Every structure is written in C-alpha cells, then in structure tokens.
Amino acid sequence: MSQHQHDHRENHPSDRSQAQHDSEKDTKQSDESGMNSHHDHDHEGHEEHSHHEHHKQMVQDFKFRFWWVLGLTIPIMALSPMIQDFLCVDWRFTADKWILAALSTVVYFFGGWPFLTGLADELKKKQPGMMTLIGLAISIAYLYSTAVVFGFEGDLLYWELSTLVGIMLLGHWIEMRSVMSASSALEELAELLPGEAHRVKEDGSTEDVPVEELQQGDKVLIKPGEKVPADGVVVKGESSVNEAMLTGESKPVDKANGDEVIGGSVNEKGSITIEISKTGDDSFLSQVMNLVEEAQQSKSKTQDLANRAAFWLTIVAITAGLITFGAWIFFTGQSFDFAMNRTVAVMVITCPHALGLAIPLVVSRSTSIAATNGFLIRNRSAFEQARNLDSIIFDKTGTLTEGTFTVTNILNFGDDHSDEEILKYAASLEKNSEHPLAKGILEKAGETWEPDEFNSITGMGIEGKVNGKSVKVVSPGYVREQEMEYPTAEVEKVSSQGKTVVFVIIEDQLTGAIALGDQIRESSKNAIHALHKMGIECIMLTGDNQQTADYVAGELGIDQVFAEVLPDEKADKVKEVQGQGKLVAMTGDGVN
Incomplete structure (x- = not known):
C-alpha cells in the first residue's frame, strides 16, 4: 500500500471492515431426487445430480405428465356419460366404456404416479397429508369406476379422476418452475470462481491446475484482473481486491502480507501470491451457496398451514366417507352400490383441488415478483412477517x-x-x-x-x-x-x-x-x-x-x-x- 493511500485513509469518513468469513458451516439435509416426488419434495436421491439439475428434471417430468394427461382428459370427458348428460348430447357407442377405461388407466398410473408414490411415502412415515388425500381420491375414483365398467352398478367418475390429476400436476409444475427460477442464483454464485489457478511449485515456477485440485497449504499466483480461486492469505505482493460481488462493498480493499482474500473476488492491481486456507465446503462462497440453497427449500407458514390442513382434510375425508357409507347402508337400507356411489362422491369432493393449486401459485407469484425487484428470499416465513x-x-x-x-x-x-x-x-x-x-x-x-x-x-x-x-x-x-x-x-x-x-x-x-x-x-x-x-x-x-x-x-x-x-x-x-x-x-x- 502506498503512503498516499495511508494518508487519505486517515481522513476517510468511513472505514468499514469486511464481513466475517469464518461463519460455521450450516448443516443441511440434502434434497433427495427422483421422479417419485410429492408435495414436500423429500425424495430418494441421486447424489451425483446437482440441486439445480434435480429441479430441472422435476420440472420436465411434471410438464411431460401434465400435457399427456391434458390430452387424454379431452376424450375422457367426451366419453363420460355424466358429461354427455350435462351437455344434453349422446355420443355413446359400442365398447365406449372400455376405451374410457383404457384411457383413464393411463391417466391413473402415468399421470397419478407421483401422487401414488407420495401417498406410500406419507403412510410409511405415518404423516398423512396432501399426497395421501390426492392419492386416495384418485384411487377410489379409478377403482370404483373400473368396477362399474365390469358390471357394478353406479356412475363412471373417470372424468373426475383425470381432471383432478391434471390440476394437481399443473400445480406441482408451477411450483417447481418457481423453485427453478430461484436456483439460478446458485449458478451465478458458482460462476464467481475461475476454472483454473496458477499453482506455485517448490522451484518457484507455476502450473495451471483445475480449481478443484487445490488443497489447503497450496500457494497460488493471482495476476491483475484474475479472480481469486479460493479463500487464502496473502504471502507475497500487494494489491487491491474487489469484493463487491461477495460483500457488497464497492470500494476495492487493499491487500498485503497476512491479509485474507475471498475466493471469487477480483484482483485489480498488481500480482499477489496467496496460501490457500479453505477449499470446498469450508470456503466463504460455499457457505453462502448453502444459505441460498436452504432458503430455496424453506417453506412459509402458509405452506405449513396448507400441509396441516391437508392432514386434517385427509382424516375428515376418510371419516366422512365411512359415515356416508354406513348411514346409507344401516340407517336407510339402501343397496351396496347406491351407498358406494355416494361414498366415492364424498371422497372425491373432499379432495382440495383449489388448495393443491393455490399454494404453488402463491409461491410462484411471490417468488417472481421478488426476483423482478431484486430480492432473493432466504426465508419465506421471514418474508411473510415483513408486512408487520x-x-x-x-x-x-x-x-x-x-x-x-x-x-x-x-x-x-x-x-x-x-x-x-x-x-x-x-x-x-x-x-x-x-x-x-x-x-x-x-x-x-x-x-x-x-x-x-x-x-x-x-x-x-x-x-x-x-x-x-x-x-x-x-x-x-x-x-x-x-x-x-x-x-x-x-x-x-x-x-x-x-x-x-x-x-x-x-x-x-x-x-x-x-x-x-x-x-x-x-x-x-x-x-x-x-x-x-x-x-x-x-x-x-x-x-x-x-x-x-x-x-x-x-x-x-x-x-x-x-x-x-x-x-x-x-x-x-x-x-x-x-x-x-x-x-x-x-x-x-x-x-x-
């Protein structure tokens, strides 16, 4: 640092120190991957996939399933007797029920697969929620309607099955898109680090190596205009380092022997040699990325409320279905098929179409508005509290x-x-x-x-x-x-x-x-x-x-x-x- 720099600093109205970099690494349960996704996105995982790639796959999966179900829903509704009666038309023909059953089977197993596996996961954990309710509703509608096709008296509810699956897939697709848009922040942070570094050998010469190969104790030469490849301490040379992307401080920070530098910052003036002190998960940038990733996976109070509501709705739906069936059989003396018809109607109706779609829409809308205004939401609960x-x-x-x-x-x-x-x-x-x-x-x-x-x-x-x-x-x-x-x-x-x-x-x-x-x-x-x-x-x-x-x-x-x-x-x-x-x-x- 030049003497003149010391002189002016003496009269500088502000002498802000850089942010503390050695915060303890937050432990975080990794997001699990797989197509058997459910509302909480706690999936069995493939560790080799990055968080961003995982969500990208999920978006594509929900999108693919939704468009297939939407395409099949149109003929399913056209062939459904209840819809034809509502429209005052008669499009019935020989074997139409079997075609309807075949199309609905594809919708049930292909479109409903994420919800069926979600139902199994929730029951395994003894935590029935939204997936249990959706899986139960589509299963009852499918099994009951299939029984009707094979001779059981009642109404076909395949159209209810296909519309319910379609709406829920749309909701999850929207939600995962919002998570994807937020996860791009992680990519931007990752791009702060350079691909290679000039590692100094024992004889003083340098070799270019991938940043991933750097270890604690390695000495690295950083030339003017280059990015610092990892956290370290200056052991030779003097320079000014721009840490604005990491600390927000627009003023370059003077660095000399013994000063710490952050991986991802930019060396502006002069060549310096640093000794690597932290790499990988211990680095300042990795800790920031962990915080961002945790933020994207955090759930708001509204989501928690929806999940609690789904739990009680599941209990209410099952209870209401059993009461409906028992009341028609034991108190009115109606036939089994009549009682079952009413029971299925109650079970399907209690499934919250609106609740399943509303929460992802709110998350998506709030995330996009925040991103447009330059906000990265670290904690959704805190974000909701901001109104007070x-x-x-x-x-x-x-x-x-x-x-x-x-x-x-x-x-x-x-x-x-x-x-x-x-x-x-x-x-x-x-x-x-x-x-x-x-x-x-x-x-x-x-x-x-x-x-x-x-x-x-x-x-x-x-x-x-x-x-x-x-x-x-x-x-x-x-x-x-x-x-x-x-x-x-x-x-x-x-x-x-x-x-x-x-x-x-x-x-x-x-x-x-x-x-x-x-x-x-x-x-x-x-x-x-x-x-x-x-x-x-x-x-x-x-x-x-x-x-x-x-x-x-x-x-x-x-x-x-x-x-x-x-x-x-x-x-x-x-x-x-x-x-x-x-x-x-x-x-x-x-x-x-």
Whole structure:
C-alpha cells in the first residue's frame, strides 16, 4: 500500500471492515431426487445430480405428465356419460366404456404416479397429508369406476379422476418452475470462481491446475484482473481486491502480507501470491451457496398451514366417507352400490383441488415478483412477517449512499489559479495513486498532465513536479503542522457534511482544497419517504463518525442513528431495537 493511500485513509469518513468469513458451516439435509416426488419434495436421491439439475428434471417430468394427461382428459370427458348428460348430447357407442377405461388407466398410473408414490411415502412415515388425500381420491375414483365398467352398478367418475390429476400436476409444475427460477442464483454464485489457478511449485515456477485440485497449504499466483480461486492469505505482493460481488462493498480493499482474500473476488492491481486456507465446503462462497440453497427449500407458514390442513382434510375425508357409507347402508337400507356411489362422491369432493393449486401459485407469484425487484428470499416465513415491520435498520455506505467518492466542492483560496487548474494539478499528481479518493479526482478532472516527479510525504500526502511547478496534495494534518492559513469556516462547513478534504499546494502556496463525498442515492430518499408513509421507523447503523452519520441522516430524514459501530457490534444494536418490542428488518449491500 502506498503512503498516499495511508494518508487519505486517515481522513476517510468511513472505514468499514469486511464481513466475517469464518461463519460455521450450516448443516443441511440434502434434497433427495427422483421422479417419485410429492408435495414436500423429500425424495430418494441421486447424489451425483446437482440441486439445480434435480429441479430441472422435476420440472420436465411434471410438464411431460401434465400435457399427456391434458390430452387424454379431452376424450375422457367426451366419453363420460355424466358429461354427455350435462351437455344434453349422446355420443355413446359400442365398447365406449372400455376405451374410457383404457384411457383413464393411463391417466391413473402415468399421470397419478407421483401422487401414488407420495401417498406410500406419507403412510410409511405415518404423516398423512396432501399426497395421501390426492392419492386416495384418485384411487377410489379409478377403482370404483373400473368396477362399474365390469358390471357394478353406479356412475363412471373417470372424468373426475383425470381432471383432478391434471390440476394437481399443473400445480406441482408451477411450483417447481418457481423453485427453478430461484436456483439460478446458485449458478451465478458458482460462476464467481475461475476454472483454473496458477499453482506455485517448490522451484518457484507455476502450473495451471483445475480449481478443484487445490488443497489447503497450496500457494497460488493471482495476476491483475484474475479472480481469486479460493479463500487464502496473502504471502507475497500487494494489491487491491474487489469484493463487491461477495460483500457488497464497492470500494476495492487493499491487500498485503497476512491479509485474507475471498475466493471469487477480483484482483485489480498488481500480482499477489496467496496460501490457500479453505477449499470446498469450508470456503466463504460455499457457505453462502448453502444459505441460498436452504432458503430455496424453506417453506412459509402458509405452506405449513396448507400441509396441516391437508392432514386434517385427509382424516375428515376418510371419516366422512365411512359415515356416508354406513348411514346409507344401516340407517336407510339402501343397496351396496347406491351407498358406494355416494361414498366415492364424498371422497372425491373432499379432495382440495383449489388448495393443491393455490399454494404453488402463491409461491410462484411471490417468488417472481421478488426476483423482478431484486430480492432473493432466504426465508419465506421471514418474508411473510415483513408486512408487520415496525422498524428498518439501514447500513450506510453503499446502501443509502453510492459507496464511491466523487468531487463535490473545489475551494479556491486565491486568484492565481482557476478551479479547473487546481483540480488538474491535483489529478496529474494523483495519476500515480490507486486510492479511491485519487480515482474520484481523476474522474472529475478528465484531462491531466504527465508528472515529472513523484514522492510521498510520510503520513501526510504526496508531492511532485507537474507542468514545471512543484505540487503537493496533502491532508489537513500537514496544513496544520506547517501552520498555513486558510478560510477555516469554509473548510469546516464542507467537513461538517461528512466530506473528505485534501489541500492543494502549488509552488509552496496553499492554493485551494478539494472536497470529496460519498453521494447519497436519490433512490434512498424515495425509499425513506415511502417507508415513513407506511408508518415504519427508519434507523441508520454505520461505522462512520457521528458528524458524517448525522449529516446523511439529516439529508434523508432518518429517525435514529447508531454511529461509530464496529462490525461485530452491529448485531447487538439490532437486538437493542428488538428489545424495545419492535419487529425489525436489516438492509445492507452484499452478503451481510
């Protein structure tokens, strides 16, 4: 790290540390695969298939079965006597019942297979639910109707069987599509890692190896512009690493000997050699992917309620069927076929077509709306609770603000140079610096001169020769040490707005100052205003100094400010607000 980088950091309004990477790995039961799927998606699995491929297969399976059943349902309904009576038509012909039975048999075994196997799984676990109810209803309808075809007196209910199977397959197809759309987030995370790495041999030469072959203790060379292949510690070289995709922090993080780097981050400047400390499931990226995968498999309270309802509906359906059969046989003296006909009608009717379709539709719709607005739902129960929020705690840098420094003010202390010249002299000298403040000055200036000399001033800034003149870009500490006079009220006014000020000295004359600030997002103001209209308290939590935090809070209308909070203290502040009996949400940039 250059001395100049240290100098500006001294006056930086915010010094955010990176997220803690060594969180314990969450244990997670893997999602099992197989076509014998049921509503909870707890299937016997093939471990060689990825989670994404598993869901892709399930989507294709439900889709394939649904279209076949839909195609067969049309002739089944056309051949059903009950439907013909309803339409006041007569399309009966010889052997029509046998054709109807054959088509319905395909629907029952092919279309109903996921529900039949689901029924068996639920009964095996002694947890009857939606699959038990669906499997029971289609089995009774099929067996009863088949008995009628073979001479038993009653009505054919094959059309009920085919429509029930079709609707349930459609519901599961929709649900799995929503899960598939969410699982694409895992693919994006996986793509953060490079395919190969430059492993350093004992003789100092390098060899390109697949990232999967890296082991703890291996040394890897990372060139400028390349991605870090795994979590590790810098053992040689210095650079700036962009961790925005993982931590949300837009400002590149300086790395030197002993500093940790995260797999998936991008090396921006200079070559570094790292020693691998974590690979595979222990890595930071893998832990994030595990969290995302768990989120996709989590169920909301609505789904849990539907599953509980399905359990009791199963009990009610069986009980109602038995009572119906017994009442017609023992209390009214009706024939067996009459009683069975009514019993089957009750059993089929109690099967919740709407419930089986409504929950997947809700999941699909809420997931797609959230994805459109940039939300990855980690926990559906928490997502549902959001409607009752009392307070929202905001991170500041990169969330309420842009997270990048731009020149906001140029203060001119004399008549010898214009504002543009002051900026151009400073930018010309800053060309040799990689600090975010230097980038902000360069972006504002645009055109620059080539510096003739460049040196750092220990702990204070940089100096050199530009366009034949001696130029210094220094911190306020240097100006105070040299006892230089300047309009302090003007500088303090800018500083009170949370901006960083650097001074420009040309030919030993204090010529002016440049103020840089982290711009407040325009969307932040709109968000705070909208939340206030909803009656939600807005709180800001930041590691910045109190003066900077108060300025941003005042600009945005924040209700409460927690400033100068260390990263490991942020969770305690959230608990403090929760301790006031409030339902709290926390929002920030990146994986926090």
